[in-house]
Amino acid sequence: MAGQFAIVTGASTGIGFELARLCASKGYDLLVAADEPEIEAAAEALRKEVNSIAVVALQADLATIExxxxxxxxxxxxxxxxxMANAGRGLGHAFLDQEWARVRQVIDTNVMGTTYLLHRVGQDMRRRNEGQILITGSIAGFTPGSFQAVYNASKSYLNSLSFALREELRDTKVTVTCLMPGATETEFFARADMLDTKVGSEDKDDAAMVARKGFEAMMNGEGDVVTGLKNKIQSAVANVTPAETLAKQHRKQAEPGTAKS
Ligand SMILES: NC(=O)c1ccc[n+]([C@@H]2O[C@H](COP(=O)([O-])OP(=O)(O)OC[C@H]3O[C@@H](n4cnc5c(N)ncnc54)[C@H](OP(=O)(O)O)[C@@H]3O)[C@@H](O)[C@H]2O)c1
Incomplete structure (x- = not known):
């Protein structure tokens, strides 16, 4: 992939960093972005790992148009x-107990900022009739997320947008793939203030494995990939389960105080 160029958002940690590592290992030059200065250290690590590629780091709040x-x-x-439109954040606790500023940050990052980025870069790709897009959705998008309500709704939106955009680009050489991880070992749950929950405290998938599945699916031009057998079963069951039941089940996973002792 020498001379090819990839953008990875949310590449400072977790799944995004692993996605960027995969791009680097395949020889893509990289533009990696995140909100905090740690993105510089992530870029430096990528440069050290593969010294034949160019890596540019950008610190930018992708929850804003600017x-x-x-x-x-x-x-x-x-x-x-x-x-790779991967930047995203979660937020635990009951919806009405959440601070509005943090609710808005989730919506602005996961929904508004991601949609705007896809709109801008997607138009260029369609004009050139080439390109590959990977959107990090989530299996959370299949389930009304009691005690993580806005996050799950935002991922539902992204899963849906991904399939719709893919269909609209069907007759072009632009592919759109939705990566749908289950609970994955990253900084996500700590940042979402969800360590005192069952989902936040139990064993999770490995971020490198999740990224690899997403990368492969994108390379193969697949529509989506749910990572891991357990998550595949969970999402298949979610598709045929009433929303009310799913919301009840989600409470057991995400309500504060449900952490494994
Ligand atoms: N972990 C899971 O269980 C799981 C499951 C399904 C889907 N996902 C999705 O996977 C994606 C990556 O999350 P992760 O699990 O790897 O968590 P993470 O380690 O917390 O990584 C999140 C990344 O997104 C960046 N980010 C967040 N808000 C941003 C903003 N406003 N502007 C720019 N960058 C921003 C963070 O950078 P800063 O630190 O600089 O803000 C960080 O690089 C997210 O979309 C998440 O919803 C995660």
Whole structure:
């Protein structure tokens, strides 16, 4: 993939960092972005791992129009071969107990910022009639997420957007793939204030494995990939289970105080 260029958002830690590592190992030049200064250290680690590629780090708040515009401007001059729209955040606790600013941050990052980025870069890819897009959705999008309500709704939105965009681009050479992980070992649950929950405290999937499944699915032009057998079964069952039942079950996973002792 020498000379090819990939953008990975949310690449400072977790699944995004592993996605960026995979791109690096395949020889893609990289633009990696995240909100905090740690993105510089992540970029440096990628440069050390594969010294033949160019890695540019961008610190930008992708929950804002300005942040996404900045990312787009930094990428200018390069054709984007791969876009990995991965940046996202979660938020635990009962909806009415959540701080509005944090609710809004989840919506602005996961929904608004991601949608805007896909709109900008997607138009260029369609014009060129080439490109690969990976959107990090989640199996959470199949389930009304009591005690994580806004997050699950945001992932439901992304899963849906991904399939719709894929269909609209059916007759082009632009592919859209939705990576749908289950609970994965990253900083996600601590940041979402969900360590005192069953899902936050139990064993989780490995971020490198999740990223690899997503990367492979994108390379094969597949529509989606649910990572891991347990998650595959869980999402298949969710598709035929009433929403009310799913919301009840989710409470057992995500209500504060449900952590394994
Ligand atoms: N972990 C799971 O169980 C799980 C399951 C399904 C799906 N996912 C999804 O996987 C994706 C990656 O999450 P993760 O689990 O790897 O968690 P993570 O380790 O917390 O990584 C999240 C990444 O997104 C970045 N980010 C968050 N808000 C941002 C913003 N406003 N602007 C720019 N960057 C921002 C973070 O950078 P900063 O630290 O700089 O903000 C970080 O690089 C998310 O979309 C998440 O919803 C996770």
């Amino acid at each position: 942040g996404v515009d900045k990312l787009y401007e930094v990428a200018q001059g390069r054709k984007v071969d791969v876009l």
